[in-house]
Amino acid sequence: MNSADFMSLQVLPCRHPVGAAALDRPNPSSVTPPKPWHGFRVIPGDNQSLRGFQVQPIHPIAIPSLTLVSGSESKQPSGGALDPVRFLLTMSASLDLDEVVRTLNAFLGEVVAPSGWSYRSPGDELCLAEGQQSGHSIQYQLKCNEQALGVLKLWRNRPFTAEDQQQIEALLALAVPSIHNALRFFQINRQLERDPLTGLGNRRALTIQGAQWLADCIRHRHPLSLLVLDLDRFKMINDTYGHPVGDRVLCQVAEILRAVTRTADLCVRLGGDEFVVLLPGATLDEAKDCAERIRQALAEQWVETETGERIGIGASIGAASHRPGMDLDQLYHEADAALYAVKQARPERAPRRLVRPGFQAQPLMA
């Protein structure tokens, strides 16, 4: 496929940059006229199984994408009756990556009628699929200015012809800016919900995802439990070995939480040395079992300091299970109260330390 094919298929040079004129109007004498849209270059990949696909503006795009096509000038693609203006308007209506990808696939359905599709965002943070896999497939790695936008795969029970591919690629080229924006929005939201030190979720993740999960569990009448974990004498580790060692302890705890819990569970660092695990589908007994597995895994863990000393990690854990009428805050406070009771019931131990591996563990003195 070459750019000339593509240009004639969907994207026409714009002689009437209406959107840009409206934006620039406040002081027409002081603005340089917007550049006309010069179209896209579509670069096919090297092999057929994974067709590399990149859309680059031939000139920097200085005008909104809706100035791209004027309705009266647009040609219909040879194989279908798809309206590119309708497509662009629909695609740019949302910043929700899930919705943007599903919209794209709805249009691809109109053009090439696949039996199913899948989309994986970079790093597999979002995986979507619909319909059925069948005998023939075509896969595109989407990129915009060298930034990966994910992989889209289509299935069909008859082969994709060259004309089908041309139409798919034309739609993908138009869809790329919307996917790019929605993906960026998705990634920023993910970052806002992540604790930068440990990579676990943060308080915001617990508030937003927790509320959704609570609603799901109530709707499906599934249990939901929550653990609150607080490290023993963490301040002493910081004060004795410094914050970098304290940070390593926190990362080690995060590693253990990830290893011990299921992928469906949400592990969160609320702040300092306090962690929360939200366990959808778990009863109180199952949550307590999980707490015990975490406690054991922590007890077997040592963090080594620069001087070769090894510090043990101790923690207290409280558990609570959702009851009708409770909100997430109440569930958290009940688990926190259970944690407090655990702390009251046993004297908090100072972190254990080994001066050299193999020596007997000793409490770290305050």
Ligand SMILES: Nc1nc2c(ncn2[C@@H]2O[C@H](COP(=O)(O)OP(=O)(O)OP(=O)(O)O)[C@@H](O)[C@H]2O)c(=O)[nH]1
């Ligand atoms: N290394 C490190 N320390 C942190 C971080 N955030 C908070 N802290 C420290 O964590 C410590 C928490 O202190 P406390 O809440 O008294 O915890 P504790 O010593 O475990 O006391 P108890 O909970 O009563 O056992 C404080 O010294 C904070 O400075 C962090 O990101 N990294």
